[in-house]
Amino acid sequence: MEKSSDGFVRADQIDLKSLDEQLEKHLSRAWTMEKNKKKQPDSDSTTAEAATRQRQEWEIDPSKLIIKGVLARGTFGTVHRGVYDGQDVAVKLLDWGEEGHRTDAEIASLRAAFTQEVAVWHKLDHPNVTKFIGATMGSSGLNIQTENGQIGMPSNICCVVVEYLPGGALKSYLIKNRRRKLAFKVVVQMALDLSRGLSYLHSQKIVHRDVKTENMLLDKTRTVKIADFGVARVEASNPSDMTGETGTLGYMAPEVLNGSPYNRKCDVYSFGICLWEMYCCDMPYPDLSFSEVTSAVVRQNLRPEIPRCCPGSLANVMKRCWDANPDKRPEMDEVVSMLEAIDTSKGGGMIPLDQNQGCLCFRKYRGP
Structure with a gap:
């Protein structure tokens, strides 16, 4: 989430077009299934279950997530302190459709990058790699906890939840x-x-x-x-x-x-x-x-x-x-x-x- 300024390259905007073909196919398949499931509630249940199973490996339960104060800000979103299922976490919130300024193609590329990050991270387990806890893509159950109560987030918000590192x-x-x-x-x-x-x-x-x-x-x-x-x-x-x-x-x-x-x-x-x-x-x-x-x-x-x-x-x-x-x-x-x-x-x-x-x-x- 590095800011772009004179003489610097911001990594989160680079090379999105060359994402792995496998991840792109996975993204397209998962979102197509989700879209069809919403349009056709009575469609083949096996297809809907398959889409759900694809996301169960890394999907979090939004009801267990409490999102608190901001740790860092960037062009595509913010990183917050949080608690997930009783554990201190860092929450990376991404909003790609803000005020309609981005095209469908741009949003699709950013979502592909999100899926890529999740697909890479959720399989890793090493003491010198930040522990990945889970993620959610386009959940309507996210809330930010403030001094004035809870603020609901738009359904296009996606997030990555990882262990919080105080250093x-x-x-x-x-x-x-x-x-x-x-x-x-x-x-x-x-x-x-x-x-x-x-x-x-x-x-x-x-x-x-x-x-x-x-x-x-x-x-x-x-x-x-x-x-x-x-x-x-x-x-x-x-x-x-x-x-x-x-x-x-x-x-x-x-x-x-x-x-x-x-x-x-x-x-x-x-x-x-x-x-x-x-x-x-x-x-x-x-x-x-x-x-x-x-x-x-x-x-x-x-x-x-x-x-x-x-x-x-x-x-x-x-x-x-x-x-x-x-x-x-x-x-x-x-x-x-x-x-x-x-x-x-x-x-x-x-x-x-x-x-x-x-x-x-x-x-x-x-x-x-």
Whole structure:
């Protein structure tokens, strides 16, 4: 739900036309059955039951959902705090037909993206992947709880319900520690969390395609969990089936920026940028426009500058992950092994700019 502004790509509006054919067929079939069921109440009950069964795997009971205050806002809707069946949750509400400004084709594409996200997410089970609880598409039983009582929602509202993670986005956590920086052991542990989550996704043949610190959330113990599968897709057996600029400025691999075929190694590249960001608590290429970054990354092999105080073991992981040649990048399970082998007992964290650049690289108490 990233805002679109100069020099940035908003992931939730990209690549909707190239959604998996299987998911598009599923969407069309499910909605056709639902439409026919409403028009012909006495039609074949077997067909209606089949449509219901298709959605039972991930559909929530709206009567068990309490929607509370807003956590974040975006073009297509909002993310709210909530409670589902007694559990704290985050609720992503999407409204695609607002005031009739969108065409039927646009709404169909957005619904297809919604179905894609649900189809990918509901099957996943890993400690470093945000837990999916359920979803509903076009339910009339949704209400938002306010100080003045309950407000009913339009029937075209759809929602995704996931576990609530009180630590917020990893990006925000890094910004808070921009001056002080993070202790080396914290950097490596967070990197391990993210790499293990991505390794799991890749083992399930899922390419996230928008790996960035804004899409990583923290629980109360500061464990990193991957979120936002809005542009994720099952990896195609034919690499040429996966093309198009999908992702976010600064994290996109050269082959993605180029519009060339790509595979799961685009996530490995993005992980390398995230690793640099976790170590430095800074943004990659803050002063460059989209076109400048695209040109420099692809043609001049531009990468973030690794600080001299960064231990070689960690710097090596960054460099291998963001190699211009996807074939030379490691698989994520190899990245996990490399990170597990790093010794954090002697420190090695980033030195704040306002501190002496001497032996402070090894101060164990730096960072939270």
